[in-house]
Amino acid sequence: MTLVSPAPPPTCREQAQTEGAGGRASPPAPRKMQFFGRLVNTLNSVTNLFSNPFRVKEVAVADYVSSGRIREEGQLVLFQNFPSRTWDCILVNPRNSQNGFRLFQLERETDALVNFQHYSIQLPPFYESSSQVLNVEALQQLTDLIRSHPSWSAAHLAVELGIRECFHHSHIISCANSRENEEGCTPLHLACRKGDGEILAELVQYCHAQMDVTDNNGETAFHYAVQGDNSQVLQLLGKNASAGLNRVNNQGQTPLHLACQMGKQEMVRVLLLCNARCNIMGPSGYPIHTAMKFSHKGCAEMIISMDSSQIHSKDPRYGASPLHWAKNAEMARMLLKRGCDVNGTSSLGNTALHVAVMRNRLDCVMALLTYGANANARGEQGNTPLHLAMSKDNVEMIKALIVFGAEVDTPNDLGETPAFIASKISKLVTRKTLLTLLKNVGADHRLPLTQGAPSEQGSTATHHSLFSQERSQPPPISLNNLELQDIMHISRARKPAFILSSMRDEKRTHDHLLCLDGGGVKGLVIIQLLIAIEKASGVATKDLFDWVAGTSTGGILALAILHSKSMAYMRSVYFRMKDEVFRGSRPYESGPLEEFLKREFGEHTKMTDVKKPKVMLTGTLSDRQPAELHLFRNYEAPECVREPRFSQNINLKPPTQPSAGVASCPEQWGSPHLLPAQRALPGRRAAGQQSHAGRHDRDP
Known part of the structure; x- marks a missing residue:
């Protein structure tokens, strides 16, 4: 049914123009005309405010004694107001028949009859069930809703009006599952969108509203509740089992998918507590894939905490794990810390590292590499991440891959090496930079590099000038120091194979000692040297x-060597330490380092748990003044086994006796023992000096 509004009366401006049409006065000046126009517009606005024909007004019923009654339905009466030549709709107050409310005052009878008919259907349940409706403000809101939403049932109107008593009326109960024509919403949909838990409870408990009814978009009340801000509404819906909890809308999304897309962590938590399923496919895969796609960490963590198997789930389109969908380092680390397979492949054979390189996400690439991603994994068409990185014009990403062991001479299925791909880059500066970089790390020019490398003018050349016919030799080293020259001469004379064989000789009469210096994150240099030694020796x-x-x-x-950790793994650990431990400026906090070492070496591990090789670590006893040197070791000190062969000087005083928590016997001060963490030197100058002086002899 369509509500008809009367034609508006002529404005003051129109009347002024009509009256002035036959006059003889000359037109006013332009500025005066503009002022007059603004004044008329203002007066017109005020006039319309008070002359709104649908403005509800409290009236006395006695004022209509001389008016004719046209229609009457219950407490509603349509009068013909002879003095004002209008048709007035009056709602007689059921609790005081002397007073009433004028709901409209229209100039056309047809319009009045149409609106009266509609009011007579919608209004009775409200004034019959609640006295809260019988005031000007409530009636104005209600009648405005009736005219604005002609397809709404009385139950829809009751939800928007928010008066609980109305839901006990039989007519409103009968409309509890009706759908309006605009969006196909039921009253329950509107209550969830509004976030009104009290009204929702009335609909569910007294009106028995169905929770699995869908709107025109296929969305249930659960979808609407997720889009709101009141999680209690979702909890109320979840108290009763309903198929609507896992129903997919026309876009293939369950309420859980929608909550993950919108980043509403609390809604995700409530849905999971209501037994929402995590294994329903959506357009982007499972809900966890949606959370990863939109980088909502809290939602993904909530799903994994409820169902840990979701971390390994594959999406239907690409066969990719959640890690493939990670768009930043934070999301990637969150999955990797929870055990996600860093080298898992998609249906095309690509790892998460391939995807991160293709999307040019350097921070994500670094996170994956530091958690053990294989820099030489072959993906689609046999491409390694380094093949893909060559076309991204990101030198830092290429350097990172090379540092983490990416092979520069590995061909793909087309026989192309990374250097060959770099030679085809049209940007001259980038091409030269990449080729020089690859040359310095030993890229072999004899692979397809010489075929089709573009020249500076963009034409195809047959050979690239940056590479010679033989593998390039390292630049000469200037040796001004005679002692250094002798060392280099001996090193060149004694081949690596001879040196390594002597180290493994069981009949040798000497021991081999590895001494490792400090320097914070500069320990990466030591790690790279040890990696080269492991690669050359195979041991x-x-x-x-x-x-x-x-x-x-x-x-x-x-300690890492003592616990058989590979140097490649420690390289990744050190990169993680840079972000997790060495944060801010010196002196660094000791807590992050302590937690890091506990996680890597075990909270209750002691130095004496592993006997070989023999390890000694320098530390500082900082619970005394001045601080003293302390050696952590996994072997008994010689002085504890036998007496020294030299005579002791009576002037030499024994070490200062430590405070509580340290071995009380002086003979045991040099042996492995437990020191309280608070004795550690505050602020880490280097990783070992304060941390190893603390609790790290038991959790190395």
Whole structure:
């Protein structure tokens, strides 16, 4: 049914123009005309405010004694007001028949009859069930809703009006599951959108509203509740089992998909507590894939905490894991810390590292590499991440891949090496930079590099000038120091194979000692050297040396060697330490380092748990003044086994006796023991000196 509004009366401006049409006065000046126009517009606005024919007004019923009654339905009466030549709709107050409310005053009878008919259907349930409706403000809101939404049922109007008593009326109960024509919403949909938990409870408990009814977009009340801000509404819906909880809309999204897309962590939590399923496919895969796609960390964490298997789920379109969908380092680390397979492949054979390189996400690439991503994994068409990185004009990303072991001479299925792909880049500056970089790390020019490299003018050349016919030799080293020249001469004379064989000789009469210096994150240089040694020898560092000594960051490396951790793994660990431990400016906080070492080496691990190789670490006893040197080791000190062969000087005083928590016997001060963490030197100068002086002898 269509409501008809009367034609508006002529404005003051129109009347002024009509009256002035037959006059003889000359037109006013332009400025005066503009002022007059603004004044008329203002008066017109005020006039319309008070002359709104649908403005509700409280009236006395006695004022209409002389008016004719045209229609009457219950408490509604349509009068013909003879003095004003209008048709007035009056709602007689059921609790005081002397007073009433004028609902409209129209100039055309047809319009009045149409609106009266509609009011007579919608209004009775409200004034019959609640006295809260019988005031000007409530009636104005109600009648405005009736005219604005002609397809709404009385139950829809009751939800928007928000008066609970109305839901006990039989007519409103009968309309509880009706759908309006605009969006196909039921009253329950509107209550969820509004976020009114009290009205929702009335609909569910008294009106028995169905929760699995869908609107024109296929969305249930759960979808509407997710889009609101009141999680209690969702909790009320979830108290009763309903198929609407896991129903997909026309876009293939369940309420859980929608909550993950919108980043509403609390809604995700409530849905999961209501037993929402995590294994329903949507347009982007499972809900966790949606959370990763839109980078909503909290939503993804909530899903994983409820169903840990979701971390390995594959989306239907690409066969990709949630890690493939990670768009930043934070999201990637969150998954990797929870055990996501860093080298898992999609249906095309690409790893998450391939995807991160293709999307040019350097921070994500670094996070994946530091958690053990294979820099030489072959994906679609046999491309490694380095092949893909060559076309992204991101030198830092290429350097990162090379540092983490990417092979520069590996061909793809088309026989193209990374250097060959770099030679085809049209941007001259980028091409030269990449080729020079690859040349410095030993890229082989004899692979397809010489075929089709573009010249500076963009034409195809047959050979690139940056590479010679033989593998390039390292630049000469200037040796001004005679001692250094002798060392270099001996090193060149004794081939690596001879040196390594002597280290593995069981009949040798000497031990091999590895001494590791400190320097914070500069320990990465030491790690790279040890990686080269492991690569040349084919033997783990632990099996090459009998003794390992370290200080500061070298002490951490010594512990890693003691616990058989590879140097490639420690390289990743050190990059993570840079972000997790060495934060801010010096002095660094000791807490992050302590937690980091506990996680890597075990909270209750002691130095004496592993006997070989022999390890000694320098530390500082900081619970005394002045602080004293302390050696952590996994072997008994010689002075504890036998008396020294030299005579002791009576003038030499024994070490200062430590405070509580340290071994009380002086003979045990040099042996492995437990020191309280608060004795550690505040502010880490280097990784070993304060941390190893604290609790890190038991949790290396």
